[in-house]
Amino acid sequence: MxxxxxxxxxxxxxxxxxxxxxxxxxxxxxxxxxxxxDEKYKTDKNIIKGCQSKVWVHAELEGDQxxxxxxxxxxxxxxxxxxxxxxxxxxxxxxxxxxxxxxxxQIGLKEHLSPTRANGLVSMIKQLKMxxxxxxxxxx
Amino acid sequence: MFDIQKIRADFPILKREVNxxxxxxxxxxATSQTPQVVIDAIVNYYSHYNSNIHRGVHTLSQEATDAYxxxxxxxxxxxxxxxxxxxxxxxxxxxxxxIVATGFTQFVNRGDEIIVSALEHHSNIVxxxxxxxxxxxxxxxxxxxEEGSLEMDVYETLVSPKTxxxxxxxxxxxxxxxxxxxxxxxxxxAVGAAILIDGAQATPHMKPDVQALDVDFYVASAHKLCxxxxxxxxxxxxEWLNKLPPYQGGGDMxxxxxxxxxxxxxxxxxxEAGTPNICxxxxxxxxxxxxxxxxxxxxxxxxxxxxxxATKALKEIEGLRIYGEADEKTAVISFNVGTIHPYDIGTxxxxxxxxxxxxxxCAQPIMNFYKIPGTVRxxxxxxxxxxxxxIFVAAVKRAVMMLS
Numbered sequence: 001m002x003x004x005x006x007x008x009x010x011x012x013x014x015x016x017x018x019x020x021x022x023x024x025x026x027x028x029x030x031x032x033x034x035x036x037x038d039e040k041y042k043t044d045k046n047i048i049k050g051c052q053s054k055v056w057v058h059a060e061l062e063g064d065q066x067x068x069x070x071x072x073x074x075x076x077x078x079x080x081x082x083x084x085x086x087x088x089x090x091x092x093x094x095x096x097x098x099x100x101x102x103x104x105x106q107i108g109l110k111e112h113l114s115p116t117r118a119n120g121l122v123s124m125i126k127q128l129k130m131x132x133x134x135x136x137x138x139x140x
Numbered sequence: 141m142f143d144i145q146k147i148r149a150d151f152p153i154l155k156r157e158v159n160x161x162x163x164x165x166x167x168x169x170a171t172s173q174t175p176q177v178v179i180d181a182i183v184n185y186y187s188h189y190n191s192n193i194h195r196g197v198h199t200l201s202q203e204a205t206d207a208y209x210x211x212x213x214x215x216x217x218x219x220x221x222x223x224x225x226x227x228x229x230x231x232x233x234x235x236x237x238x239i240v241a242t243g244f245t246q247f248v249n250r251g252d253e254i255i256v257s258a259l260e261h262h263s264n265i266v267x268x269x270x271x272x273x274x275x276x277x278x279x280x281x282x283x284x285x286e287e288g289s290l291e292m293d294v295y296e297t298l299v300s301p302k303t304x305x306x307x308x309x310x311x312x313x314x315x316x317x318x319x320x321x322x323x324x325x326x327x328x329x330a331v332g333a334a335i336l337i338d339g340a341q342a343t344p345h346m347k348p349d350v351q352a353l354d355v356d357f358y359v360a361s362a363h364k365l366c367x368x369x370x371x372x373x374x375x376x377x378x379e380w381l382n383k384l385p386p387y388q389g390g391g392d393m394x395x396x397x398x399x400x401x402x403x404x405x406x407x408x409x410x411x412e413a414g415t416p417n418i419c420x421x422x423x424x425x426x427x428x429x430x431x432x433x434x435x436x437x438x439x440x441x442x443x444x445x446x447x448x449x450a451t452k453a454l455k456e457i458e459g460l461r462i463y464g465e466a467d468e469k470t471a472v473i474s475f476n477v478g479t480i481h482p483y484d485i486g487t488x489x490x491x492x493x494x495x496x497x498x499x500x501x502c503a504q505p506i507m508n509f510y511k512i513p514g515t516v517r518x519x520x521x522x523x524x525x526x527x528x529x530x531i532f533v534a535a536v537k538r539a540v541m542m543l544s
Binding site for chain 2: 020021024025028052053054073074075076077
């Protein structure tokens with residue numbers, strides 16, 4: 001599936017819920033399925049800055065596909081990073097670089113998009129895309 | 141008489157909803173809300189006499205100058221400073237601290253010592269570290285204990301003739317601990333050290349008397365006292381303010397300027413370079429009037445009631461731990477529940493209309509002491525109610541259920 005298709009899938013999953021509580025509960029559930037980062041990569045170097053909670057991300061190239069693993073010490077943050085990784089993992093770096101992330105707004109998590117928001121969703125997106133840029137260069 | 145409903149009606153923001161729920165504002169230690177009289181003063185200033193001060197002969201400038209200087213006198217009266225020119229109006233507490241820390245460069249040498257406490261906000265640590273880097277002086281830290289109090293017996297061993305300046309906050313922002321500043325001042329005084337007290341977190345809850353305290357410098361921010369942001373106060377004893385060099389160069393702080401030499405204006409203008417926050421200063425005066433009309437004794441009594449009520453209710457939540465349980469504390473509760481990240485709790489209670497602070501509260505050394513990433517901090521003001529505390533406690537319980 002393309003990034004866009006996965007995003008549409010996530011949007012339709014979230015549309016099943018009427019209120020924010022159910023959406024947050026679902027997000028927390030998604031966080032439990034997050035492909036966890038190997039402990040050896042849980043270093044300060046891999047912490048995404050700009051988040052109030054700690055978020056570690058690791059990226060690995062498999063063929064021409066980029067795979068992400070991550071973890072966070074906060075459950076909601078873990079849910080958010082899980083949603084992002086679900087859309088980006090297994091994709092070609094160039095697709096990740098070009099992807100837009102407006103679906104976050106559509107699933108009712110708009111409040112997390114503000115650049116001043118302490119959870120740093122914006123920083124997470126930026127960091128994932130930076131990995132894609134780095135690996136894209138490697139592929140070229 | 142303390143009429144909570146009447147007081148709440150003074151604050152228009154308390155009527156608003158957040159995420160479809162009535163706002164419960166428990167982030168007062170970050171900034172207080174603004175009563176209508178202060179909002180009116182700001183509107184009135186810009187509607188009727190907005191102009192630059194201390195320089196115009198025209199009517200508007202005279203009116204604005206008078207109002208600004210009246211505000212200074214209100215601040216003087218509030219803190220019981222001996223002279224109005226001992227009140228420097230600044231951009232805030234951080235600015236005020238930096239005026240002193242920078243000015244002390246010439247009074248501190250290698251081998252000298254500066255004492256700060258372990259309970260400080262980052263803004264209180266960094267200027268002194270910078271001063272030490274500039275001068276080669278050494279920074280000494282008064283340690284804290286498990287209940288969040290400073291260890292006075294250690295402090296006594298730290299104070300020596302090498303001590304040039306002691307800097308402590310009156311109340312800790314992260315934990316609400318009221319520090320024994322009378323004792324700290326007395327000991328510093330005995331070795332001839334200067335003393336600067338940060339009253340940012342104390343002044344919303346109590347009325348310090350700088351002469352009775354016999355403190356050299358005392359700083360505070362208007363925005364925690366129902367005033368606007370961008371205004372603060374540096375109280376300094378006349379002799380110290382005369383000795384300290386100006387912090388910034390600019391208009392209003394000069395006496396004579398030639399390209400060969402400039403002589404500085406007298407107090408307080410020496411430290412007030414450039415056009416100040418005129419409207420903010422005037423509004424600060426109105427805010428102090430407002431708080432004094434309610435009365436700081438009434439405020440303290442009522443807030444203590446809120447603190448005790450909330451402490452008891454929160455402690456009934458399984459796994460909840462409160463950080464900072466000093467006997468003397470202001471209406472601040474810093475806590476965590478089990479291993480749940482404070483950010484998670486803060487996010488859920490925000491969805492329920494409640495504003496609390498989460499994180500390290502710019503006091504990472506305190507968080508390191510407890511080995512936690514941060515806390516949830518609920519801080520109360522005199523316009524909060526027990527009903528709001530009930531809503532908050534229920535929200536925390538709901539968050540814990542969702543997050544466990």
